Amino acid sequence: MAALRPTCRRLLTPALFEARPSLLPQKRCLATTASEAPTPASRPQTAFSDRVNAGPSFSDFLGGRPDESLDEILSEAESLELRTVQVGPKGRKREHTRLPSWLKTPIPTNENYKRIKSDLRGLGLHTVCEEARCPNISDCWGGDKKSAATATIMLMGDTCTRGCRFCSVKTSRTPPPLDVHEPENTAEALSRWGLGYVVLTSVDRDDLADGGSRHFAETIMKIKQKAPAMLVEALTGDFFGDLEQVKLVAQSGLDVYAHNVETTPELTPFVRDRRATFPQSIAVLRTAKEARPDLITKTSIMLGLGETEAQLYDTLRQLRAAKVDVVTFGQYMRPTKRHMKVEEYVTPEVFELWRQRALEMGFLYCASGPLVRSSYKAGEAFIENVLKKRSSLKREELVAAHAGRDIDLGSMARAES
16 A cells, blocks of 8 residues: 555655654643733623622521511511412412411521431431421430430331321331331430430331330330439320230330320311221320329320310310320321321411310310420420329438337337346
């Protein structure tokens, strides 16, 4: 092929290759210095960017501070008035009620919240605070130290076999098997935190023969072994009406037995799973009290589901007949659009009214408010004080009994001599 090329091309080609510059990168010499580089042209300011820069910052939204640009301060009646807004595409707009101001809570951002969440995930534990999307999580997990925090541990996994129309916990007919290490891990985590009062709850496990009662009882006993002074509240299901399982948990060493009736007897079929009935829940609370008369029994009721005053009064009377000690009232808040809607946003004044009515009916304690939940810090603090007073009274009675016995023995010895 080289022979076919003209002679001039054969002679010039090697010379061109020799004269070709090196392919290695070479240092370039700039015509101007760096200080003389032209500055890029800035974008012209627009009216939109000016408005954004002059508006509130991201920290203002997180802090929940009121808008200081309001021209007038709302009166108390106006602040309790519900506001509506039109949502949806044009031509198909619908009216939507905004969340009242008394139901808004800050976003959890502090370090203690992150530490507690990290500890729970590290031990493979679940909390009802997260699974049920509790609005109080920033308050309960946001204490200055772990000993001031409250976390309701959810046993037996994060998947329930029932499908109540108000609850956002995952459901399945065949949830994963129980974790045999969960009682030990739970007791270890709680003893490490050094809490004075803890709440244990669980999903319903109708797939188990005992409903998970032995798992519950084992967890309580291990907690008491590692931290005997720790007060334990157990918020259980109804064990499908098997009252022997209720007795097993009640006699496992816990201090407070809680089971939620959730709503009135009339609304129970529309709110709870069909396998949960109001008489069944009353039987659970009554049986727990009969198994251990010194046990504090507790339940919780949601408002805003369409209940009437007469229905609520009847519900409280049935609870007192079952010797329930503590009742809490809280606002039902719709977790997602798939759940039943809120019929009414009850004002704080109405919650205070029902608190007074419950105390007048003979309940030992009542926590009532829009953001109150069954596991509520204020209620736990009160119950903790009650239990401590009972414990101190028992110790005083034992001391007095021993002192009286010593006096009797001394008098007998003197009489014999």
